[in-house]
Amino acid sequence: MRAAPFTIGLLAMTLALAGCAGSETETTGGPEADAVADLEIHRPFRRGPGSVNSYWIEGPDEILVFDTQRSVALAERIVAAIEATGKPVAAIVISHYDPDHFGGLQAFIEAFPDAELLMAETVAEQIGRDLSGYVERLRETQGDAYRAPPEPARLIEHREELTVSDVPIVVHLLTDTEAETITMLAIPSERAILASDIVANRMHPDFADADIDSWPRALDRLTRDFSGFTLYPGHGEPGPVNLLAANQVAYLSFVRSQVEREILDDDVATEEEINAAIAAIRANYPGWESVTGRPAQLRRNLEAIVAQLGGELEAGQEDGADGADS
Template identity: 25%
Template sequence: MFKKSLLTLAVTGLVSFSTFANAANTLTLEVYNPGEKSVFPVSSEIVSGPHEVALIDAQFQRNDAQELVKKIKATGKKLTTVYISHSDPDFYFGLDVIKAAFPEANIIASPETIKAINATQAGKLAYWGPILKENAPTTVIVPQPLQGSSFSIDGQQVEVKGLNGPTPDRTFVWIPSLKAVMGGVPVAGDNIHPWIADNQTVESRAHWQQTLESIKALKPQVVVPGHFLPGAAQTLESVTFTHNYLTTLESELPKTKNSAELIAAMQQHYPKLQDGSSLELSAKVLKGEMKWPQ
């Protein structure tokens, strides 16, 4: 999960909207990302067919979820499905706003994601509620289990990938007709330090790399990172970046004695990346200087 310094939250910033379509099919993809104006620059995707709409991930803050509601209503189409790709709260805290606006929408996630949400949501709300204040959820909405490995929008398939892999709670979405991947938490934008604190073992990071390889194998034309800042590549470049970053980290971990040395090493490799706080916290966790989650 992308971690931004809570002492330096910006009150203004860019909102990223990207729209992708393919003339050979009837689906369009619109990306919403609040950028630096919110705690987390987390991505949500509105996928539209002729009559139906699906939403991938529901934002962290109420105000950003309300922006999604406006965008969905502006389509004039029915929201049929909301898919939550990961159990971090920046992917699902906005669900109460979405559900209030679209009570008939089917809100779903993988069984493993639901299990992780149920295990952590009380602690997440206790921690983030006082920070988010009026933008905290009034109630936490837990998705229902995805049936099978796909859902449809006006008859066109949207596939959930990773359900049978090593980390079924960290899925990504593949839309064959658009050749588009919604990368979710496995893909970081190529202008930020990826959040590594949740992957504290060599095995978990190897599993992450396997997920990235499975994305590459699809040969997508569009890849939307789960977190990014304006200007990030929405292509396989961000997948390659995340892969290379993890490889570099794995090489530097045994060479460095403490978090300060690891931070310095990674900054030398990636001097232009934003969100140094993610690197700082992740380095402390990986070097055993800090417990995470708290």
């Protein structure tokens, strides 16, 4: 993949995953205008708790993969769909240090050994050090055959330009949002941005590593910088940047308000208060699944916000039951 001059292309969004239950395909396109390459953004699609998006960007002669699912088994389905195209994978980009975004990397590396593995420096360091134990957890859940992610072939930087079939793709790095560092990929000619976990569309995001102060500000900047773009989120359906970013800000504000108004009036989060806040979140966002697939995710999210705001959990809660979040 090499730097290339700015060109205008045609975007066709394909939502497909061969052999995956619940898969669906939807294709949209804009008018052709001196196109030198058509790009397709493929989103393997699976409904339900724990659903996570991986994307592959297909040009006439090569493919770029963005994130690799939470397990080798799920990744192998995407690998099969890519192999069916007969095109080489030029690069694999890992967006951030969350296991559902790099857990299936092994399948891609084995299938496409010539692909260049790319990460931001912070992401590579986090995966290598694994202070949150995500790699170890993947090993426990996937068995002895699982191998930890290798070091990247190259580190990518903010505003670096990649290409797929000579169409420019620009790297954008965000810090202190849902994760310490999140990599996004913008395709200016297509007015599309692959934003990873800066947005979870109609799903409860994971606050384990989040910065609840900086995240909304980053979403506001995203709206200003990419107004009119289509946003492809880390979880959930693609949609307009302005709409998805505004919805995410509203969600963060609502959940934070539950902690500030209902839980931390005395700086101590009781079991009753946390259960009431979980019920309020579920009532305000009915039918939403969690991005992690874990039953206690909302409880853990609230506990994370309590800690960030300087509060404490009631004695004994650290190992308490899941309550209303079961």
